[in-house]
Amino acid sequence: MIALLLRDLRLAVRAGGGFGLALAFFLIVIVMVPFGIGPQIELHARVAPGILWVGALLAALLSLDRIFALDHEDGALPLIATAPIPLEGVTLVKALAHWLTTSLPLVIIAPFLGVLMNLPVAGFGWLSLSLLLGTPALSMIGTFGAALVVGIRRGGLLMSLLVLPLYVPTLIYGAEVARRGAEGFPLVTPLLMLVAISLGSVALLPFAAAAVLRVNLR
Secondary structure (H helix, E strand, O other): OHHHHHHHHHHHHHOOOOHHHHHHHHHHHHHHHHHHHOOOHHHHHHHHHHHHHHHHHHHHHOOOOHHHHHHHHOOHHHHHHOOOOOHHHHHHHHHHHHHHHHHHHHHHHHHHHHHHOOOOOHHHHHHHHHHHHHHHHHHHHHHHHHHHOOOOOOOHHHHHHHHHHHHHHHHHHHHHHHHHHHHOOOOHHHHHHHHHHHHHHHHHHHHHHHHHHHHHOO
16 A cells, blocks of 8 residues: 555656645646735735635646556556455555645645735634645545546546536635634534534545546446
8 A cells, every 4th residue: 555655656656646746736726816806905905815725626627647557558457457456445555645745735825825815814723724624535536536437538627527516515615714813703503514524524425536546347
């Protein structure tokens, strides 16, 4: 399992789907939004949690199609599927590799980009916490979506259409945690819901992704 994780980390960086691409896209989104909504500082502060979460979500979406595509193209995926490692464990490792190379850097840099959006200082920690708790769900749901379209040529668009509706609950509760934290409101309910979504995704979706892979590899 560790060897597979290290291999996926190396492949993600070499293929250009690592943290650099996600961070660049995240930065572009946050820099461009103020130009679109105008110079109103109060408006920036009000919409900052949602914009930052949308940017992180779209940045994480960029590299989802590479989770299984590279292994499928070089013929490694059937070999991995027949290895002694359970296929459910393989999908979990793939999701972890995606989270480490894409989502974790976004969690670290998000407070710094929050400055560009005039996010209140009180919201920096809550923004990072919401991303830390919510992005595992994004990676796990994305892994499930990547398993659905494995073997389909140019399946990235189809995968995005399938995955984006499943991302909506995570986006809603993640942005709500950041917003309430910035404004000093109680945030126990959205925080618990965000944790529940991530835990449920990590607990259930590896089995669903493994079942889909078995069907696609027949």
